[in-house]
Structure formats: C-alpha cells, structure tokens
Amino acid sequence: MSTRVDEIVRSSQMIGIPKYIAKDFQSDQDVRWCPGCGDYSILAQTQRVMPDLAIPRHKMVFISGIGCSSRFPYYMNTYGLHGIHGRATAIASGLKIARPDLSVWVVTGDGDGISIGGNHFIHLMRRNLDINVLLFNNQIYGLTKGQYSPTSEMGKVTKSTPYGSIDYPFNPVSLALGSSATFVARSLDRDPKHLQGIIKRAAEHKGTSFVEIYQNCNVFNDGAFFQFTEKETKDDSVVFIEHGKPLIFGKEKDKGIRLHGFSPEVVSLKDGKYSVSDLLVHDEKDTTLSFILADMTYKSHLPRPVGIFLAIDRPVYEDEVEKQIAFAKEKRGEGDIVRLLNSGDTWIVQ
Amino acid sequence: MSTRVDEIVRSSQMIGIPKYIAKDFQSDQDVRWCPGCGDYSILAQTQRVMPDLAIPRHKMVFISGIGCSSRFPYYMNTYGLHGIHGRATAIASGLKIARPDLSVWVVTGDGDGISIGGNHFIHLMRRNLDINVLLFNNQIYGLTKGQYSPTSEMGKVTKSTPYGSIDYPFNPVSLALGSSATFVARSLDRDPKHLQGIIKRAAEHKGTSFVEIYQNCNVFNDGAFFQFTEKETKDDSVVFIEHGKPLIFGKEKDKGIRLHGFSPEVVSLKDGKYSVSDLLVHDEKDTTLSFILADMTYKSHLPRPVGIFLAIDRPVYEDEVEKQIAFAKEKRGEGDIVRLLNSGDTWIVQ
Amino acid sequence: MAEKKVRSLDEVTIRFAGDSGDGMQLTGTQFTNTTAILGNDLSTLPDYPAEIRAPAGTLFGVSGFQIHFGSTKIHTPGDQCDVLVAMNPAALKVNLVSLVDGGTIIANTDGFTDKNLKLAGYAQNPLKDGSLDKYQVHAVDISKLTALALQDLNISSKLIDRSKNFFALGMMYWIYNRPLEPTIEWIKSKFTQKPEILEANLRVLKAGWNFGETTEIFSVRYEVGPAKLAPGRYRNITGNQAIAWGLMAAAKKANLDLFLGSYPITPASEILHELSLYKSFSVKTFQAEDEIAGISSAIGASFGGALAATTTSGPGLALKTEAMGLAVILELPLIICNVQRGGPSTGLPTKTEQSDLLQALYGRNGEAPVPVIAAATPSDCFDATFEAARIAVKYMTPVMMLSDGYLGNGSEPWLIPDFNALPEIPAKFVTNPEGFLPYSRDEETLSRPWAIPGTPGLQHRIGGLEKEHLTGNVSYDPENHDKMVRLRAEKIERIANDIPLAQVEGDTEGELLVISWGGTYGAIRTAVNRQRQKGSSVSHLHLRYLNPFPRNLGEILYRFRNIMVPEINLGQLIRILRSKYLVPAIGFDRVRGLPFKSVEIEKEIEDILKGKK
Amino acid sequence: MAEKKVRSLDEVTIRFAGDSGDGMQLTGTQFTNTTAILGNDLSTLPDYPAEIRAPAGTLFGVSGFQIHFGSTKIHTPGDQCDVLVAMNPAALKVNLVSLVDGGTIIANTDGFTDKNLKLAGYAQNPLKDGSLDKYQVHAVDISKLTALALQDLNISSKLIDRSKNFFALGMMYWIYNRPLEPTIEWIKSKFTQKPEILEANLRVLKAGWNFGETTEIFSVRYEVGPAKLAPGRYRNITGNQAIAWGLMAAAKKANLDLFLGSYPITPASEILHELSLYKSFSVKTFQAEDEIAGISSAIGASFGGALAATTTSGPGLALKTEAMGLAVILELPLIICNVQRGGPSTGLPTKTEQSDLLQALYGRNGEAPVPVIAAATPSDCFDATFEAARIAVKYMTPVMMLSDGYLGNGSEPWLIPDFNALPEIPAKFVTNPEGFLPYSRDEETLSRPWAIPGTPGLQHRIGGLEKEHLTGNVSYDPENHDKMVRLRAEKIERIANDIPLAQVEGDTEGELLVISWGGTYGAIRTAVNRQRQKGSSVSHLHLRYLNPFPRNLGEILYRFRNIMVPEINLGQLIRILRSKYLVPAIGFDRVRGLPFKSVEIEKEIEDILKGKK
Numbered sequence A, B: 001m002s003t004r005v006d007e008i009v010r011s012s013q014m015i016g017i018p019k020y021i022a023k024d025f026q027s028d029q030d031v032r033w034c035p036g037c038g039d040y041s042i043l044a045q046t047q048r049v050m051p052d053l054a055i056p057r058h059k060m061v062f063i064s065g066i067g068c069s070s071r072f073p074y075y076m077n078t079y080g081l082h083g084i085h086g087r088a089t090a091i092a093s094g095l096k097i098a099r100p101d102l103s104v105w106v107v108t109g110d111g112d113g114i115s116i117g118g119n120h121f122i123h124l125m126r127r128n129l130d131i132n133v134l135l136f137n138n139q140i141y142g143l144t145k146g147q148y149s150p151t152s153e154m155g156k157v158t159k160s161t162p163y164g165s166i167d168y169p170f171n172p173v174s175l176a177l178g179s180s181a182t183f184v185a186r187s188l189d190r191d192p193k194h195l196q197g198i199i200k201r202a203a204e205h206k207g208t209s210f211v212e213i214y215q216n217c218n219v220f221n222d223g224a225f226f227q228f229t230e231k232e233t234k235d236d237s238v239v240f241i242e243h244g245k246p247l248i249f250g251k252e253k254d255k256g257i258r259l260h261g262f263s264p265e266v267v268s269l270k271d272g273k274y275s276v277s278d279l280l281v282h283d284e285k286d287t288t289l290s291f292i293l294a295d296m297t298y299k300s301h302l303p304r305p306v307g308i309f310l311a312i313d314r315p316v317y318e319d320e321v322e323k324q325i326a327f328a329k330e331k332r333g334e335g336d337i338v339r340l341l342n343s344g345d346t347w348i349v350q
Numbered sequence C, D: 001m002a003e004k005k006v007r008s009l010d011e012v013t014i015r016f017a018g019d020s021g022d023g024m025q026l027t028g029t030q031f032t033n034t035t036a037i038l039g040n041d042l043s044t045l046p047d048y049p050a051e052i053r054a055p056a057g058t059l060f061g062v063s064g065f066q067i068h069f070g071s072t073k074i075h076t077p078g079d080q081c082d083v084l085v086a087m088n089p090a091a092l093k094v095n096l097v098s099l100v101d102g103g104t105i106i107a108n109t110d111g112f113t114d115k116n117l118k119l120a121g122y123a124q125n126p127l128k129d130g131s132l133d134k135y136q137v138h139a140v141d142i143s144k145l146t147a148l149a150l151q152d153l154n155i156s157s158k159l160i161d162r163s164k165n166f167f168a169l170g171m172m173y174w175i176y177n178r179p180l181e182p183t184i185e186w187i188k189s190k191f192t193q194k195p196e197i198l199e200a201n202l203r204v205l206k207a208g209w210n211f212g213e214t215t216e217i218f219s220v221r222y223e224v225g226p227a228k229l230a231p232g233r234y235r236n237i238t239g240n241q242a243i244a245w246g247l248m249a250a251a252k253k254a255n256l257d258l259f260l261g262s263y264p265i266t267p268a269s270e271i272l273h274e275l276s277l278y279k280s281f282s283v284k285t286f287q288a289e290d291e292i293a294g295i296s297s298a299i300g301a302s303f304g305g306a307l308a309a310t311t312t313s314g315p316g317l318a319l320k321t322e323a324m325g326l327a328v329i330l331e332l333p334l335i336i337c338n339v340q341r342g343g344p345s346t347g348l349p350t351k352t353e354q355s356d357l358l359q360a361l362y363g364r365n366g367e368a369p370v371p372v373i374a375a376a377t378p379s380d381c382f383d384a385t386f387e388a389a390r391i392a393v394k395y396m397t398p399v400m401m402l403s404d405g406y407l408g409n410g411s412e413p414w415l416i417p418d419f420n421a422l423p424e425i426p427a428k429f430v431t432n433p434e435g436f437l438p439y440s441r442d443e444e445t446l447s448r449p450w451a452i453p454g455t456p457g458l459q460h461r462i463g464g465l466e467k468e469h470l471t472g473n474v475s476y477d478p479e480n481h482d483k484m485v486r487l488r489a490e491k492i493e494r495i496a497n498d499i500p501l502a503q504v505e506g507d508t509e510g511e512l513l514v515i516s517w518g519g520t521y522g523a524i525r526t527a528v529n530r531q532r533q534k535g536s537s538v539s540h541l542h543l544r545y546l547n548p549f550p551r552n553l554g555e556i557l558y559r560f561r562n563i564m565v566p567e568i569n570l571g572q573l574i575r576i577l578r579s580k581y582l583v584p585a586i587g588f589d590r591v592r593g594l595p596f597k598s599v600e601i602e603k604e605i606e607d608i609l610k611g612k613k
C-alpha cells in the first residue's frame, strides 16, 4: 500500500545527494532587504552551511511568517512557504507531521515569532518536532517600519512608544527553555563562523532546534547589538559557552564566570584569586544549568552568553506519530476502508 | 479635569470597606460544576480569603475565558466577565490599564490559559500588570468532555488520544518563569489552608501573580493529583517550599533536598550523612533558584515542589502608564483638544 | 397473564429524559440501533445541557434523547413526542411541552421524591395531583424494581442506580416489540472487563422487558413495521461520524494520507475523536494548541501532499479566517468542516443553528472566494464531505463544508455506499521540471499544479503576497492583481459546471417554492410533502451547493410565484438568492437553537398560499 | 536674466518620484503643506514599495508622491500627472505611464548613470535617445548642483546626496510660485539638534529656487490661485491622523478616557503612532502581542468605562472577528477602525482596496450585527470616526469604521471643526442599584445600561453565553434566544432613525444613479460632475452608512432607471443593495490596488447611458 506521496518520496530517494556549493542554494529572486541589513549575513551563512548537511535541496523546506526576516524563503533554492504573520511554526508542524522525510526550517522575527506567534512557538518547543527555528532578533518591527517588539529593551523610543517602552522584554532563550525546548542556542549575524557552526548543530539536532540570532536592523534599530558584535567591545561583553569548557571571556581571556550560590558572577583570572578550575563548566545536557546561563542575559554586570545553552534528546513528536501508526497497523492490520464502512451494527434491507 | 469614570472612582472611595464574611462573595447564581469537582474548593477558598484583602467587592473584577473553571466569575458577588476561550488575560490587561484602581483576577484552565491562551499568558507575565491569575490545572479539557490538555502527561489516553498522548507537557511554573513572571506559585485544591495562604499572597503581590492550582476533575481525570493531595502519599510526594526555610519533606520530616552540582537530589536526614544545614534553603527573591526548583516538577525521583517559587518586585505596567501620563502632563500641560485640532501648519480662508 | 393487544403504527416518536447522569443518551442510542436493525427508518435528536454534570434533579441538568421511527420515510426526529420516559420530575417538567396531547408518560415514581419535586419547582407531585390527566400516565417504580432485580448481587447502590436506565430500555423494547439481543451483545462486548456491571445490566434489561410482559400496566403493545428503504446494507450513523468517514473515504480514493489539524469544540469534537482512532489507516490527527494552529498545520500538511482538513464550530471558524485566506491565495486543497452551533460569540454551544453561512461565504479579508457545501442529513455528511474533498483536490482550493449541531449529534440509517462506486478524486502531483510554473492553470478547471516538496527539480516558493500569473513570483503589478483576483473567482465559479443541477421535488412551477439548505432539509421536506398531499401548489428545492449555486437555479426560481426560505438564522441564504436572482423571496426564521418543527413550516406555507404574507 | 512668463492654471498634478531613500515622501509632504497654506484645494497620494529600503536604482524600489491642487474643488489626487519629477531612470520608467501626453519631465540627469539605466532596464539613456519626444523634458544636474551648493560645508557626500530632494523642491516652488518660508520654518524646527543638516538643507532649497529664477531652462512660471473653500481655519490632514484625532475628540465629548488596543499593521499603524503621542490627553495606547489581544484589551477597557478602540487592516480584522462577536453580545461600546488594503491574505499590503466590506458586515459567527460606517476622504475620517464613537456609546455596540490605504496615507485640506459644535456623545454610567438590570433596555435605542466596575452595589457578570433578557443571566431558553437575537438586530436597525437621510448630488431622478462608498468618493464625484457638465442625466449618491442604510435609500433607488456601483473589489456593496432593494444595479470593478481614475468612471457612465451595458 503506497500513496502518491510515497511514490514521490521513493523516487526522490533514488537520486544521490549532489555535491552542492553555497550558490546552489541561491534562488533566482532578487534579495530585497535594505542595503546593510544583518539578514544578508544570516542568509549567506545558511547557504554556506547547507552543502554540509548532505540533504538534497528538494527535500528542504523553508517556512516563514511575515516580517523582513520572513522574506528569507524566497531567496533559498529549496521549497518555501511565506505564510501569514506568526503562524510559520504551526504551518511547519503540520508539514513535518505529514512529511517526516523533509528537512523543515522556520525563519521568523522577534515580532513574528514571539509576539503574534508566541503561542505556536512555545507549543512547538514542548512538542519537539524535528524542525529548525531561526529567530532573527533585531529587537524591532522592521517591516512595519519601526515599532518596538517583545524583545526591545525597556525605555526604547520607537514610533509606537514615543515616551519609551514600558514592557519588560522576553529573553527568547529563557522562554524556549521554560517551554521545555530540547535545543536552544544564540548566535550573531556579525560572527559568520560562529553562526555557521550553530546553524549546523541546529540542523543536526533531532528535535526542535531553536536559534536566536542577534540581527542588526540598520534602518530602525542600528547598532542594537554592536556591543556584542563589534571588535572594540565584543570580547568583554560576550561569553561564548561551549560544552565541557569553562566560561572564560575577555580580550585577554582573563575573565571567567563562577557561581556564587546560584548566581553567576564575573571573576578575574589575573589577580590570582581564582583560576580556571573555579569556573563554571558548561554542560549542554544539563537543563538546570541552561536556565542559569539563560538568566544571565539581561544582567548588565554579566557578559551576554552566546552559544548552545541546551541540547538534549527527547522523543520526537513525528516519530511517535509514526510509531503509533505502525503499532496500530501491526495490531489491527492495514486499515481497510470497505471493511470499516461495513463495520458495526449493520442490517440488510432486501 | 475629571472624567465620568473619575467620578465613579471617587464616589466609590467614599464608602469605607465593609467588614465582609465569605458569604458576601457568593453570588445569587447556582453553582453548576459536577458534584465532587475540585473547583468547589477553589471557589470556597477564594471566597474565604476575600474578606481579608480589605477591598470592597465592587472594586473587584473576575475575568475568565471558556472552560469549566471559567464559570468561576458567575459565582462571585463581584464584577465579572466570562469572555471567550483563551482571551481572559488580554481582556484583563485592557481593563487593568484603563482602571488601575480595580482589583483584577483572571480565572483560567490548563486549556484556556496555556493552550489557546498561551500567547496572552506569556505576554502578561513579562509585562507584569498587577493582575492575579489563578490557573486551574486539571490536566484535561473538562468542558469539552475529556480531551488531553497541554499539561496532560505523556501517554495519556483521552478521547482525542486513544493511543496515548505524545505531547510533552508544559510545566506551567517553568513557562511563567521563562516568560519573566514576578510571582509564581503552585497550590492544591485539596489543601484549603495552603491554597488560602497562596491566594492571599498572590493578591498582595504588586505585579502579575501566577498561581497554578492542581484541581481534580473527578469526571474526566479523577485522581490526577491524588499522589500530591491524599493523606497516604502526600507527605512523601510533595515538598512545600517556603521562603528562608530548608526544603524538608516526608511523613516524618526526615527527608530533604540538596543540590548536587546544579541538580536537586533527595537526601535522608535520618542516616546521619546529611543534616538540615546541608539542605537547599528557599529564597523566593532568587530568579535562578526559582528555575532550579521549577525544574524538579516532572522528575519522578523528586518530590513535587508546591508553594511560592518566586516573588520579586519589578515596575508594574499600569503604574508606568500613569507615570508617563503624569510626566507628559507636567511637561506639556493637560491636553487641550481645541488647541490640538488647531495646531500645526494652519491657514485661514476668508 | 392477560393476552396483550398488539396495535400497528406507521411511526412513533419517543423521548427519553432524565438527569445528565442517568444514561439517557446511552439508552437512546441503544434503542436507536435496535430499531435500525429492525429495518425502520428513523431520525434522532440528542439534547443535553452545556454543563458536564449538573447537580442531580435540577431543571438545567436534564438530558434528553428523542427518536422518531417508522415504516415510512422519516425525515426528522419528530416535532413532538408520543411517549415521554421521565426519570425524575425535572425531566417531566422540561419535556412536557414536547409531548402530544393524549401522549404517554412513563415516569419513574422513585425519582419523584420531595427533594426532586422541589428542585423541579413542583409544589405537588404531578403524578398524583391530576395535572397530567390529559395524558396516559404509567407510573413505574423503576429504581425499586431495578434494585430488586439486583438484590442478590453484591454491588454498590451507586452502581444499582446507574443500571436503572436499562430497566426503562427493556420496558420500551417490550412495548415496541423490539428484540433484546443487539443490546445484550453490546453490553457483553462493552463490559468484558467488568463482569459485575455486565451481569447487572443484563439482568436489569431483562427485568424491564419482563415487567412489560407480566404486569397489567401496559395493556397494548405496538408494532412498527420495517420501512421501504432502498435495498442494501445499512448502519446507523451520526453526522460527525459521517464527516470523519467521508474524509477517510476521500483520502483513500485520492490515494493520499489524511491529515486533520483541529482543536476541540462542541459540537465538532467527535470528528477529531473519531479520526484519532484510525491510525491503522495512516490517518494523522493533530490536536493543535488553538484553531489557528489547527488550520495552519493543515495548510502545511496540504503543501506536503496530504489530504488535509480542519474541523470546528462557529467561534473556531472565526479564528481560522485569516489562514483560510492564505489557503485561498496559495491555492492548496483543504477541507474546512464547520459544525454550526448557536451564536453569536459562545452563544448556545450545545444547540444547533444555521448562522455561519455568511461567515463561511464572506468572513475573510479581501476577495477570497471558497466553495461552500452543506449537508442535509446526518448520513449526507458523508457525501457532502466526500464531495468537498473532491472539489478541493480537483480545483486546488479550500472548501467549506457546513454541518450543524443537530446533524452532528443526530443519527439516521445510512445505506452504506459501495466504495468502488464513489466518484474518483483526481489527485495528481506534477513531477516534470520541464516548463514547470507553479501558477500555470488547467484550461478547464483553472486549477494550478500541486508540486510537493521532495520532488526533484521543482523547488519553488509560494506565499500570501499577490502572485504573478504563471510564475507565482511576488508581484505588485496592478494589472496582474486584477487578473489574479478574477482568476481565483472564476475558478470557483467554474465549479458550477461540475456539480449536479438543482432538482425540484414536486411540480417544477407553481405558487410556491420552498428552499432549504443544510439540516432543515428533513423538516421542510416533511412539511412540503404533507402540504402537497393536502393539494397545495408547493414544491421543494434543497440547496446542497451554496457557492457556487447550480447553474439552473435562476431558471427554476423564475417559474414560481412565491419563494420561501426558512432558515434557523435571521435570513442568510435568502440574502444571497435575492441579490443574485433579484427574486422577492420571503424568509421564515426561528432562532431558538432547535431544529424546525415541520408543523410550523406547514403553517407558514399555508399563510403564504392564502396570501397572508 | 530674461523676464519669465507667468501662466495661470486651474489645477495641476505633480508627481515626485525617486528611490525609497531619496526622500520623495518628505518632498511631497512639504510641497503639500505649502500649497495648502496658499489656499489651494488639494489631494495627495503617496505610493511606496512594500520593501523598507529596496536597493538603490531598482524598479521595485521606486517611491512616489502625487499631489493634485487647484483653484477649484479637488476630489482626487489626479488620474494622471502633468509634471513628473524623476530622480533616476527607474522612477522615470515606473511613472511614465501616469504622465499626460505632452506633460513635463524634470529629470535629475546625474541619476541617469549607466548602472542605474541598466537596473531600470533601459538599453539607452531615454533622456538622449529621443524616446521622450512627446514630453517636455527638463534635464537638470540636480546632484551636481546640490554638491556645488554645499561645497564649502564640511559634510559627508552621503549627507549631500540626501539633500538633493530639497533642490528639486526649491525648483518646483519656483515654477509654481510658492513661498519657501513654510519649508524653511519646518527645516529649522526639525533640525535644531543638527545644525549642519539644517544649514545644508536650507542652502539647497534656496539653490533650487535660484536655479529656477536664474537659468534659462524654465521659460514659464505658473500660478494656481486659491480655491473657493468654505471660510475658516484649515490644516492639511491624512486619513490616519484624522482617525486618531476623531477618537480623541469623541473621548473628550463623552468625557471619557481613550483607550486604544492595537497591533501594528500597514496601512493602519500610523493611528497607533499618532495616538501614543497624546499622553497629556490621558490617551492610553496598548501595543498588544497580536490583534486578538488588541481587541480583547479594548473590550476589557470598555467594560471599565473607557472609550475603547482598536485599529487594524484586513488580515488583522480577520483575527478580531471572534472577539467582535463577544463585544456584540456583551453590548459594550467599541470602535473598530479597519484601514483596508489589497487582499486576499497578505495580498498587496501597501496598496488600497475596498474588499473588506463583506467581512465587516458578516465576518463573525452567529447573528452578530454591527453598524458600519465608511469615510469618504482623508479628512472625513475624522467625522466618520467621531460618528462611529457616538453610535457605539449611544447604542452600546461595537461599530466598524472603514477607511482604506488610499485615505489613510492621502491628505487634503481640512476645515478644522469647531469642537463645541460637534455632536454630543451621551456617555452615561448607571449608579443606582435600585432595580438595576444589566440587560434592561432603553425604549428608544434598545441600548442596555453601562455599569462599570467600581460602582457600589452594581456587581454583575456578563459573558459570551446567551443572556436572559433583562437579567443578563446565562439562559439556554429557546424563546429567549430568539428574542435576544432579534433584539440585538433591531437595536442596530434602529440606528437608521438617528442618521442623516441619503442625499443625491444632481437630479433626484433620471437615467443613472452612480453609488459610491468609502474612498472612491472623490473619483466618482469628479466623474459625475464632468458628465453632468456634458449634459448627461446622471446623479451621484455617496453612502457613508453601510449598516444600517439611510431610511430613504430604497425610495431614491427606485427613481432611477439605472444604478451603477463602482467598487475596488469584485462587487460587495452591490450585493447588499441588490439583495435589500431588488434593484438590477450594475457593478464596475477594478481591483488593481489603486484608486479609480475618474476618466474610467466617466467612460463607464457613458457606456451605460449609451445602452452599451
């Protein structure tokens, strides 16, 4: 018994995986972001990573909502669906359940993903479908020309908050963790290598991968993350977290993070008081630690944590769907529609 | 300058606060939950606590969505609004911003609050309006007759999951914390005194208070929480967390929780290896610790934490609204509509 | 034992009524199944409160189940009932209005306690105070007799009490001459795990039957012969089950897997429940976090090549409208089943209504046309859903299928279709990259190609921004937009060429044409038939396709002097008919959350024919 | 210096066009304000791409601003332009279609680089290859002249380039004889913090003017005298600003605080932006997480006694429909402003359309009627919004106010109203517990009392389940439901007694009545006027109230032989008119995301009058 879709899946599997280069993932559409927009880099890094994944491009689908970032699918030479505002994660969920054979990606913004799309976002995290979510966080609504977003810092003056915003911002990493996500990471548009690495790890993770990407909107929120991306300040403002490694940062690699009680604090490695062995060592399998690191995010006395917060295994939703189907078929045999229609209490009229 | 609403507010303030008893908060409507439903106890405890709050009942508003639990407002002799599914938190937000003088309560279910209502829920948490949210978690959809909910345990067999549910459940406490809530607590329908205490603390907290209440649905999910509520098992299955106190539990108060690395573990206080001083001491002001405790929730080797996880101060949304208004008025004077209409580049046609 | 008289009847309507916890729905369903097996035609109407389990004895906690069966064609669950089984005073009070004058009451006297009388608002016991004199009252100690039947079993009084509905059922089987076997079989299969309950229920059922047989109370038995139904194999089916099966049959015909993205809501939840049973058919059901995710996930699945559906009721449909617009512009197949209930807002969630038609037709931003099909009867839900799927796939479009609470919960005998004889559903995926254009169109249907991810060489992007004709690229060109808006509309219009012409039941011209749509079919057909038998010049036209209309509709309308459109809303279809055909149709609206009674339609027909309206 | 000729004109249409980054919107707005101050009547149309900042020089990145001004009454921004200012080849290419034959092109030759020519798809430079021979082309080195004007200032070349629009503006001021002062004032106030930019812009503006004055290029100057406008104080206003101010004025009249719950969406966001400025007026704006929270928060605020509003565009309205139903059954005042854009789905977000009318009327589950009012012109948005608020408060109902992208962004001179002369808004809270019933009704309006939390003794509960007449308690009673459905409908119908009668412009009977609604008013009025001047028997009726209709509408319709309903959709109002009045109205639809041109309406009028349609 095989459906029309099975035929497509089978025939597509006959083709080997072509040796791609980044350019193979560029579509024929003109890229239409503002000159200088951070989205360009994220697009480039994504296209650069794709060949490494050894997945045929016709098996890839990029799904987005609405926003500048959500134009992304148009530029990928894969399948794509530019949906409606906030619903990319829900659309992707249906696609992935129907077609577990596909590599499904969601591209979203801070407004699309966690303002209007917040509900689908948190539910995707807990369900753990094998979908990769790239959230371009520019702390602003770009496409609608500059209102504050749920990640904008308090006091932000925008078109809709001329007196400054009074909403406490989400920390998307904590939100994902609080929603029981299994893979949570953060990267930066202006650190191409780091971003490539994270996108690759996200793709490899089996389960929902959530990647928050700090992205510069040079038109409506220029420099929002320069502290974390620009040469002069970056080293002292960011701590790159890596599995199994102590948390060290600073231009001279002379600072570290240790726990004081449950609270992370910055210590100097120079004055002899503390050494590397006193420092917090990252373990991306530890859910509790992931919360501790995430909670560093908006604390101005701490460097901004960047990297993979958590990467754990948990049953994947669509796998369980398939298992239940297999189980039911084993128990009851392949469903027979004619038999079903004629089942139950029936009677015959002559 | 005073509006019609100001007049109502002023005149209502002239009246002193009556000395209430619980019965004063009972409306004239017949209570229509199933006999034996846990909702009865929550209603009774709420009505019992109300007199202690020293707030006139005409200043109180209960807002709900749709669900068995959402019938709550009909039974309170206060103002009430039985809204639509999932939107109580959003309706309440508008009311509280418009009328900071009112005491605003949201009553919701696990479906209403964090399935369809998940987005408004997380945004309310981060905004921190002074609203009290009581989420009746019965791990089931009651009103629609027994489908699984976002808090149902995996494998749960319900009308919509005859093969068992495959969704990993939310932990509402973690979700609230991940959304940057300022007051997060958990209590039990079958522990009236604890519940009363928590409701009172929630009412007193300035900012959004979130209380998850385990509630027995004796028709569609009977006994879901009996392990945590019934005499035989309760003491060994629940750890009541209290500010400044070590985490001790067990029928004989002979067990405790300590941190091993970042992970909580159960230790015996009897075998002499550990004493009370080794135990984790709760601090409801510590955001990091709140995550650690919340994360104990679905770990079967740990007792279920119940009590106040977090209670911190952060600017309250509607206060900031009022401050900006006051600031604007101070800077520009009370707005004058005639002047506004005639402002800007104008010209006169004779 | 006196010999009992047997009287023959053409049709009977019985209503079982009791507390929500009294098992009246179960009793009704069992009676229905047995009656169906006997070959009667029938129609049922469950009627239960919005509360899950209201406190015992209260008026609002009454749960009822009505069955109308006969040896003739049965179109409705009956305007009124001939027999009312009342398990307590509240059940009597609430349902007495629907009992015909001179009808029979079978009352469980044990339920008429002082407390229950008070809860029902009776000052005196109506069984004793003569207030029921115009009815035939049979007062039976059902509870006591049940307890007696079980006295030697060691079971709780709660359990005993729960069995009493089987006593009532047994009694009714005896009176209406129905076999016990089907229910015995059912009890046996249902309670294999619980032998005590099995035993108790069997005993009580038989005790009820024996009570009829032995006591003097019932002097007459009734016989209702089998109806002349088309030959074939039948089963009883509810509208919601029929929708589920219709979707499954369509998926099979299309050789696609079925995907349902849905969120529970009364009275549509049973479709989700039913479909989640069929994993061995590769049916995938996704209980989403809300209605928006329900439809959005279905759109994703449709993009992936599933036969995708979403099911809901009014408030849920309101939430789906933005995403429906997306499905329209994406031109992907999708079936949206809306089981209407009383509105506006939460309204009357467990009651029926026809008030979502305008929402179905127009409730989207921009010009976003979708075909709309409505089912006429519970079993027609199968065909209507199947047809919705056929159109969705063939025309690459979302299709709205309308049912209502009355159809969804109601049941009737269903001639099980020959699967092979069902229409083909021509699902087809393009695979050839040569000349592939995602928005090129089939000349006849105007539908675009379905190109699913996974197909080598067909990578393309679709989305909600206006698309360029043929390429599907984003286009802001004014003329292209005008063209695309018209193409999408024209595509839906052309479906009129692919659906049956409208058929008039009765003369094809005359004084009055009564037009029905959806679940009011039965009541209106009955009313028109009766009026025709009385010699009136009245005909009936039932509209299954609400968008587009059958091509011959205008023609038909112009041949009647008067047109009457009864609807359970404030006049929705009538607006469209008047607008499109400029005919002075007259509405007849009752918005009570209940199906029409055929007598009220009859009365209106008479008034119109007499020129009173 | 040769003496320049001055020619007098009745009206002119100018279009400024350039890259998105070229400041064309600013240039247009400045020209508009200055022109308004001179006393011309005018109408404007901004036209910008969906992309925020498209790459320089591309066709899709062109941003345009058209202004039509004159000494006569101006109803539209002009079908075509007389003068096109093109800053680069793409701007020329995109806009040449809208230039009248023989019109004037002022081109910035420096923008016509090889790269830009290629980007615009020109093989050769059109300024040189003779292809523009039928136009009057003035090629000016605007960039170069700007740079020269600033050469002694120490500012970046980027900044210099950004000033060049002021050169173009100065030049146009000179040609059309407009004073520099208003713009000079504006520059001074805008750039106080940035003295270099201030200085640069001033210099360049004057350089542009001087260029006109000194060079030989422009041999003619034009004079457009002031229009005969009603006396009073005027200002220029966009539709979105007018909505914001209309809400504020209504709140003031009602003596209530204004609450706006909204989520940004093009082209409605400016209303949110505008209102968030007025904290000193106690205006509270809440940027919600989505549209559902936007309207829900407004419902909460309305319950609390605020004048509550929510603003959006099509896709957002689709999301609000469930909550609108709640507002209907709660019977709370609420103003829903929908600034329509091109649909379906995301559609053409920055373009205009009238395709949400049916959604506004019918896009809710159940019978959920709401009044619908549509604004005719940018400044009419003030009155229409104010009126929506009046009705909302008086009738305790949500009211839909429709605008569109063309009105929202467009502007026109507005006779500032005398605030005291605006209608009263009778907001009233009940305070007396004696006999208080939340669903009792005013005899005349059928509106229920507004009882706000905080009022001692009036504690009560409202909700979305059907309510019992008078008490407002939950009621599942069938007859009560029918009654309430009708009462809610009747309440809205009665508003017809409280609104002006429809007025025909022109003869009150005749061959043809053209009916308009919303933003097409101007184009249709212009077309009808022109046709009447030519002697045709044609009249115009503009409908502001779409639900309920004015009481005399039927009467009027029956007096015309033909009725034509032009709409920027596939025919929405026309359906309602045909349905309600059974008149064979003829539609005229163009769905291009653009306002109508009055010439196309004129042509259609002629065709109908000639019997061609």
Ligand SMILES: Cc1ncc(C[n+]2csc(CCOP(=O)(O)OP(=O)(O)O)c2C)c(N)n1
Pocket (backbone or CB within 6 Å): A066, A067, A068, A069, A070, A084, A085, A108, A109, A110, A111, A112, A113, A136, A138, A140, A141, A142, A143, A144, A149, D263, D264, D265, D266, D291, D315, D316, D319, D346
């Ligand atoms: C239902 C709906 N509401 C609102 C909008 C308008 N809208 C489009 S994108 C957007 C926000 C974009 O912000 P973000 O997601 O952060 O993306 P960015 O543009 O910053 O990449 C909004 C409000 C819409 N298109 N649809």
Ligand SMILES: Cc1ncc(C[n+]2csc(CCOP(=O)(O)OP(=O)(O)O)c2C)c(N)n1
Pocket (backbone or CB within 6 Å): B066, B067, B068, B069, B070, B084, B085, B108, B109, B110, B111, B112, B113, B136, B138, B140, B141, B142, B143, B144, B149, C263, C264, C265, C266, C291, C315, C316, C319, C346
């Ligand atoms: C828009 C909409 N969707 C769905 C429903 C149906 N519905 C009502 S309550 C409910 C879930 C109730 O579950 P929960 O919130 O846990 O409340 P409980 O009944 O368990 O107290 C659902 C799905 C609805 N009323 N409206």
Ligand code: SF4
Pocket (backbone or CB within 6 Å): A032, A033, A034, A036, A037, A038, A039, A068, A069, A138, A142, A143, A216, A217, A218, A219, A220, D052, D053
């Ligand atoms: S507005 Fe900002 S986010 Fe959007 S394309 Fe431009 S720079 Fe990028």
Ligand code: SF4
Pocket (backbone or CB within 6 Å): B032, B033, B034, B036, B037, B038, B039, B068, B069, B138, B142, B143, B216, B217, B218, B219, B220, C052, C053
């Ligand atoms: S269904 Fe469950 S939650 Fe609802 S009233 Fe009954 S017992 Fe309570």
Ligand SMILES: [Mg+2]
Pocket (backbone or CB within 6 Å): A067, A109, A110, A111, A136, A137, A138, A139, A140, A141, A142, A149
């Ligand atoms: Mg953003």
Ligand SMILES: [Mg+2]
Pocket (backbone or CB within 6 Å): B067, B109, B110, B111, B136, B137, B138, B139, B140, B141, B142, B149
């Ligand atoms: Mg629940």
